[in-house]
Amino acid sequence: MNGIHFRLNGKDTCYDGSAADRLLDVLRDTYDMKSVKCGCKEGECGACAVLIDGVLVNSCCVAMGAVDAHEIVTVEGYRETARFAALSKAFADLSAVQCGFCIPGMILAAEALLSKNAHPTEEEVRTALSGNICRCTGYNAIVNAVLNAAKEGDGLW
Amino acid sequence: MKEICQSVKKKDHDPKIEGRSVYVDDYNLTASGKKILCGRLLHSIYAKAKVLSVTVPELPEGYYWVDRNDIPGDNNVNIVLDDTPVFCRDTVEYIGEPIGMVVGPDEKAVEALLKKIEVEYEELEPMLDLRNGDTTFFDYHFGHGDVDKAFAEADKVYEEEFTTGYQDQTYLEPQGMMAEPEEDGRMFVHGSLQCPYYVHGAVARAMGTGPEGVHILQDVTGGGFGGKEDFPSILGCQVAVAAKKTGQPVRCVYNRREDLEFTPKRHPSLSKYKLAVKDGMVTAVEADVRFDAGAYSTLSAVVLQRGIIAAPGIYNIPNVRVTGKAVKTNTTPCGAYRGFGAPQTFFAIEMMMDHIAQDLGIDSIAFKQKHFAKQGDMTSTQGRYHFPVPIPAMLDEVDELCDLRRKHIEYSRPQSGRYRKGIGFSAIFHGAGFTGSGERDMIKATAKLRKYADGTVEVLASNGDIGQGVRTTFPKIVAHELNIPLDKVYYSHPDTARVPDSGPTVASRSLMIVGELLRRAAIKLRGIWEEGKEQEVEEHYKQPDFMIPFYLDRFEGDAYPTYAWAVSAVEVEVDTYTGVVEILGAYGNFDVGTPVDYNIVVGQMEGGFLQGLGYASIEKMSYDNKGRIRNNSFTDYLVPTTMDVPHMVAKMHVEEYPDGPYGAKGAGELPLVAPPPAYLEAVEMALGGMKKHRLNAIPFSTEDVILELNKEVL
Amino acid sequence: MVNGYKPTTLQEAVEIKSRVSVTPYAGGTDLMVRNIPDAVYLFLNDIDELRQITQDDAYIRIGAAVTFTQALDSDLVPPLMKEAISRIAAPAIRNAGTFGGNLGNASDKADSVLAGFALDGRVRLVSAKGERVIPFDDFCVRRGVTNIADDELIAEILLPKEKCALPYYYKKIGGRSALAISRVAFAGAYEVHNGVIQAISATVIGEGKFTRYREVEATLIGKSVDEVSANADAYAERFIEKMTFTRGRVSAEYRKTVVTNLFKDYFASMK
Incomplete structure (x- = not known):
């Protein structure tokens, strides 16, 4: 088999590098997906989280070979959607974005939750975001923003 | 609520949430289209050693080794005492000290080369003892009244020691800086930083140019909390030297392990307190405070000053004697972290007051309340609390929020069973702005507004948005005064080539000090406004007239013009089987004056509050007998997640400050300071109180709960 | 694929394992943190037969490449196991981390392995030459060491149904x-x-x-x-x-x- 074939934000893509390369590095360096942030490279902060087949995964803990035949979505491929707009508005209304470094991962964690559970409880939101470290906000604004997005964006998920 | 308090959409919301903001690691090429070399540092592996030789392998074309021999100017980073080298001198003084940098186009190749460099060390005995360490960078003494007489006449004298550990800022974006040689010969340095003019001064000195030879830009910065106050000056010098040597842009971004292990954090402390009590009142306090400064003095002087000024807490104690030492150890230099020395001493005095009350057999909230300072009272440095002290009202409000007083008495009674509850209370201040006459004598802030012909107005200042929202709140103030729409006013990330020095982004000063300059500038601009014309106005800091001059040599006078106040209550349930402490509720009441944007201020309060709870409980970091910090990954240094504090309430209490914009005071640091003593008091109460388990150290972890309970069995 | 193999069947996977020196890769969550230099991975994450949760008369059978999230959504997985894996790390890790990986990397802190021990779990190991089923007790030697042979792969975790109940x-x-x-x-x-x-x-x-x-x-x-x-x-x-x-x-x-x-x-x- 030649190359690693996958869909990246809706586009068929073929990666010719090593199957052992880290998805996080490849997304940032080869495909210029700079929304994907490197916070620890150990799966402990969620700043690099992406969706693989709609499921939230830390891209620092994925080797390229594993994504062959899969579909990856980063914020670059999500930010034009109505769902993103609903989340963005909810975050803006509560000023839930401070330094911003955790936010792309946080948004995708919210999307992963809402696509599975359109009307989550606060506890479910907290669980869904529990792998995404934010040092700025104390989380309340972010958790409430996700709850508000679910309410305001009713029908989108 | 005033109109200015109403929340607006943050100016940087869209680019950040859309992932379009460019942090320093996000540049593919420089703005002018040049390739960027990757720099990685070679760190010392010993806490103290002579560096006998460094053998660098033959480097492939395009790769470079950069060390102190390449520094065009001075190998001393401009911070306070300037004792920190850009690259190590003949000895290394801590594990992680930068020896040199490998630079080249490919990161993996750079890392491979780094591993091949051989350093010959002669190991020396490191100093690793805060308690007995006798090399002190700074040694301060102050006080007033007749302390000895008060102790002699006391009914009872109380003595106790308190310790606090490291705390890492854990901004989500690690440290990173980049330098680009420009065609006109200037060195352009930018990156993740809080204080462009600090970096400016440092880089100019290392490069041996005048101030005009460099300029510094703050990139979008993924959190700071103090951690990017001094360190970017060091890393900025290193990349600038590398860029000078190679003639190419060089970037160095720390990985998380380097960042946790080798960058500044909160000073561990050891405080010995002695208090005299007569007729149920504290008549004297003697505090002997030691901060672990690490290997170089960096910001320790100013951190220690703020810490010891807060040593008597918010209490009106007539006789005061305070000693403060910043002790050298061969460890990573400590620096600034939200609270800046004050969390350590407030922790100590709050616990001390609580323990005295327990000994006297009275409720500690009532005991503390008898001692609250009020307007007009003398501060620890013989200044005055010039404005109302709203603590009693704030306490009542917290009482209403969580039934504090009743629970405080109820949980103090003996408890049995596996799960036991406690609730703790603390009250603190945070002095707003630089300590003493720093604003007037050192910073001398200048801020400008430039109005363009199309009617848009640009804010020109040097305070960086690190998440706290000054890119939004500064324009908000200006738009409000000019009565123009907010989208007509903007504030870009500061570049020292374009903006005046309005001072660093520290000390909870940006909004209160610089915001007020901008408010005055806007009023000035309003007065001369001419349509279609480019206009510029400028304002300079002026110390408020009411201030009693501060003399640093004697620690006398007003250390701060005014104070932000906080009261917190933390309710816990301890599982005595596992040691797990569940925080049932965390309640904070904060007076930062007028909140210039309610959401932004609440976000600051909640974020700081959670950092404070982390400091008190799970955030454990220490060095071993070789001087190595073991907790150097996110698996070993734990900060709170969404699941750790589900019920946290931040309430605002407004006591307006006439010299701040619309009554605003400093905000950023305040919320971190109060939670630790409240948390520990709650845990101590749950364990049966001081007579069974006297607690006086943070962080106090799950493990500590069990080890403490085991003492009871023995 | 450069530096990797991506078989689609278990048979194919064990044949590769018997021929070349490869590191089995299921979820990546531990492996990628270990940062093995010049690693050559055998990707098991898309082998259907390793991604099934099934039952027979005696056992609940969890494929080695089943993720924790998949197991949490399954009606077959016993509550003790679900409780243990529901507390592993956080969703992004549970979405990728697998039972085979948790057992195979020989950590002494593996939550699913603990639950498996309590339930008298067994592991089915497969090689090109055949297969064997051994109790967890025999598989886990000590931290960092298991009883797996060089040519074997973990195929399934077997949980006795009478214990699961x-x-x-x-x-x-x-x-x-x-x-x-x-x-x-x-x-x-x-x-x-x-x-x-x-x-x-x-x-x-x-x-x-x-x-x-x-x-x-x-x-x-x-x-x-x-x-x-x-x-x-x-x-x-x-x-x-x-x-x-x-x-x-x-x-x-x-x-x-x-x-x-x-x-x-x-x-x-x-x-």
Whole structure:
């Protein structure tokens, strides 16, 4: 088999590098997906989280070979959607974005939750975001923003 | 609520949430289209050693080794005492000290080369003892009244020691800086930083140019909390030297392990307190405070000053004697972290007051309340609390929020069973702005507004948005005064080539000090406004007239013009089987004056509050007998997640400050300071109180709960 | 594929494993942190037969490449196992991390392995030459060491159905509420008839290895629950005296105390 074939934000893509390369590095360096942030490279902060087949995964803990035949979505491929707009508005209304470094991962964690559970409880939101470290906000604004997005964006998920 | 308090959409919301903001690691090429070399540092592996030789392998074309021999100017980073080298001198003084940098186009190749460099060390005995360490960078003494007489006449004298550990800022974006040689010969340095003019001064000195030879830009910065106050000056010098040597842009971004292990954090402390009590009142306090400064003095002087000024807490104690030492150890230099020395001493005095009350057999909230300072009272440095002290009202409000007083008495009674509850209370201040006459004598802030012909107005200042929202709140103030729409006013990330020095982004000063300059500038601009014309106005800091001059040599006078106040209550349930402490509720009441944007201020309060709870409980970091910090990954240094504090309430209490914009005071640091003593008091109460388990150290972890309970069995 | 193999069947996978030196890759969550230089991976994450959760008369069978999230969504996976894996790290890790990886990387803190031990779990190992099924006890030698042969792959985790149906006890204590490695964890399953213990398992994280003290467990069989809980300290001590606790992120004293307490809690919960 030649190359690693996958869909990246809706586009068929073929990666010719090593199957052992880290998805996080490849997304940032080869495909210029700079929304994907490197916070620890150990799966402990969620700043690099992406969706693989709609499921939230830390891209620092994925080797390229594993994504062959899969579909990856980063914020670059999500930010034009109505769902993103609903989340963005909810975050803006509560000023839930401070330094911003955790936010792309946080948004995708919210999307992963809402696509599975359109009307989550606060506890479910907290669980869904529990792998995404934010040092700025104390989380309340972010958790409430996700709850508000679910309410305001009713029908989108 | 005033109109200015109403929340607006943050100016940087869209680019950040859309992932379009460019942090320093996000540049593919420089703005002018040049390739960027990757720099990685070679760190010392010993806490103290002579560096006998460094053998660098033959480097492939395009790769470079950069060390102190390449520094065009001075190998001393401009911070306070300037004792920190850009690259190590003949000895290394801590594990992680930068020896040199490998630079080249490919990161993996750079890392491979780094591993091949051989350093010959002669190991020396490191100093690793805060308690007995006798090399002190700074040694301060102050006080007033007749302390000895008060102790002699006391009914009872109380003595106790308190310790606090490291705390890492854990901004989500690690440290990173980049330098680009420009065609006109200037060195352009930018990156993740809080204080462009600090970096400016440092880089100019290392490069041996005048101030005009460099300029510094703050990139979008993924959190700071103090951690990017001094360190970017060091890393900025290193990349600038590398860029000078190679003639190419060089970037160095720390990985998380380097960042946790080798960058500044909160000073561990050891405080010995002695208090005299007569007729149920504290008549004297003697505090002997030691901060672990690490290997170089960096910001320790100013951190220690703020810490010891807060040593008597918010209490009106007539006789005061305070000693403060910043002790050298061969460890990573400590620096600034939200609270800046004050969390350590407030922790100590709050616990001390609580323990005295327990000994006297009275409720500690009532005991503390008898001692609250009020307007007009003398501060620890013989200044005055010039404005109302709203603590009693704030306490009542917290009482209403969580039934504090009743629970405080109820949980103090003996408890049995596996799960036991406690609730703790603390009250603190945070002095707003630089300590003493720093604003007037050192910073001398200048801020400008430039109005363009199309009617848009640009804010020109040097305070960086690190998440706290000054890119939004500064324009908000200006738009409000000019009565123009907010989208007509903007504030870009500061570049020292374009903006005046309005001072660093520290000390909870940006909004209160610089915001007020901008408010005055806007009023000035309003007065001369001419349509279609480019206009510029400028304002300079002026110390408020009411201030009693501060003399640093004697620690006398007003250390701060005014104070932000906080009261917190933390309710816990301890599982005595596992040691797990569940925080049932965390309640904070904060007076930062007028909140210039309610959401932004609440976000600051909640974020700081959670950092404070982390400091008190799970955030454990220490060095071993070789001087190595073991907790150097996110698996070993734990900060709170969404699941750790589900019920946290931040309430605002407004006591307006006439010299701040619309009554605003400093905000950023305040919320971190109060939670630790409240948390520990709650845990101590749950364990049966001081007579069974006297607690006086943070962080106090799950493990500590069990080890403490085991003492009871023995 | 450069530096990697991506078979689509288990047969193909074991043939590659028998021929070349490769590192099996299922979820990547531990492997990628280890950062093995010049790694050549054998990607197992898309082999359908390793991604199934099935049952037969005797066992609930969990494929090696089944993720924790997949298992949490399954009706077949027993509640003890679900409780243990629901506390692993956080969603993004549970979405990728697998049962085979958790067992195969020989960590002494693997939450699914603890639950598997308590349930008398077995592992099915497959090579090009054949296959074998061995108990977890035999598979896990010590931290960092398993009994897997060079040419073998983990195919399935087998949980005996009669154990899966038993009442159970589970407790995990990490450094915080999420994203936490177990500092101490305790899992047990038991069967009580008319107040008398018929079967019992008890196993912990905190010893630096996974072990069942079956001979001690056997001494509790036939005892009344009342008797055991009334003398919880003494019965706990039968286990504790066999156990050696390690120090690391927390002290051995902490681990020992908490495990002792949890034995008491376990016995009390049987009532």
